[in-house]
Amino acid sequence: xxxxxxxxxxxxxxxxxxxxxLTSHDVEAAGERLxxxxxxxxxLAEASTVAAYVSVGREPGTRALLDxxxxxxxxxxxxxxxxxxxxxxxxxxxxxxxxxxxxxxLEPTGPRLGPExxxxxxAVLLPGLAVDGRGMRLGRGGGSYDRVLARLARAGADPALxxxxxxxxxxxxxxxxxxxxxxxxxxxxxxVRRFERPQEPSTA
Numbered sequence: 277x278x279x280x281x282x283x284x285x286x287x288x289x290x291x292x293x294x295x296x297x298l299t300s301h302d303v304e305a306a307g308e309r310l311x312x313x314x315x316x317x318x319x320l321a322e323a324s325t326v327a328a329y330v331s332v333g334r335e336p337g338t339r340a341l342l343d344x345x346x347x348x349x350x351x352x353x354x355x356x357x358x359x360x361x362x363x364x365x366x367x368x369x370x371x372x373x374x375x376x377x378x379x380x381x382l383e384p385t386g387p388r389l390g391p392e393x394x395x396x397x398x399a400v401l402l403p404g405l406a407v408d409g410r411g412m413r414l415g416r417g418g419g420s421y422d423r424v425l426a427r428l429a430r431a432g433a434d435p436a437l438x439x440x441x442x443x444x445x446x447x448x449x450x451x452x453x454x455x456x457x458x459x460x461x462x463x464x465x466x467x468v469r470r471f472e473r474p475q476e477p478s479t480a
Contacts, residue, residue: 283451287414291405291445295334298442307337309465310440314341317461317468319436323398325351327365327424327435330374330382335403336440336464342368353393354384361420365393392431394424399436402459405445411458411471412450413439425457436460 298306314320326345331338345352352368357377366384377383394400402421406414415421428435437459443466450456461470 284414284417284453287447287451288405288417291414294444295442298334303334303337306442306465307331307340310336310338310463311340311344313463313465313468314438314440315344317438317463319399319438319461320345320350320401323350323436325353325397326399326401327353327355327394327397328368328401329355329403331403331440332380332382336442338401338440339371341401341440343371346370353389353397355420356383356388357381357420358391361418362391362423363394363420364391365389391423391427395428395431395433397433397435399438400424400428402437402439404439404441404459406447406450407439407441407445407459407462408447408450409471411460411462412452412456413459414450422455422457426455429457438463440464 320326328338328342328345330342342352346368353365354368355363356366357379358364366386366388368384369386373385374382375385402413404413404415437457438461439459440463443464446462446464446469458471461468
């Protein structure tokens with residue numbers, strides 16, 4: 277295991293332990309504030325299609341945001357975990373159309389649209405455990421969203437990448453590996469922070 281992988285594992289353990297100490301009330305209150313903050317983020321408010329996910333357990337809540345986006349006319353795509361840890365996608369049609377799946381996840385019951393469907397999204401909401409001042413995200417380590425980001429890059433897609441976190445999860449530094457990709461914004465219950473996108477190299 278490389279030093280960065282070991283550092284990631286230690287940081288994950290620390291942050292997951294902090295989440296485990298949250299009460300249901302803490303999670304619900306934070307979710308409401310996150311939904312309000314995310315609604316004010318132009319990258320989400322102005323998107324025609326948003327690829328998101330259903331929060332579970334002590335994750336920063338997405339449920340209120342999903343409903344707000346859908347009611348406002350935004351097409352919301354939700355992931356369906358495949359056996360190889362890749363992600364298929366289906367449209368969100370309301371909480372009554374979610375079903376329990378493996379690993380404690382909730383997934384949409386509608387028609388599967390294929391792994392490439394995410395490439396049509398104007399914004400992608402990524403799960404995570406932390407982000408640093410450069411926008412580098414720490415995921416859970418399963419690799420599903422690394423595949424999503426690689427798929428977007430291959431397709432030449434450039435959606436806004438947004439992560440929802442608790443305030444203590446914006447950290448000084450996230451250990452990074454070569455395949456890691458920065459996000460463009462983080463929403464916490466305390467507000468929104470954007471990160472500068474890398475400048476495209478000049479062709480002149």
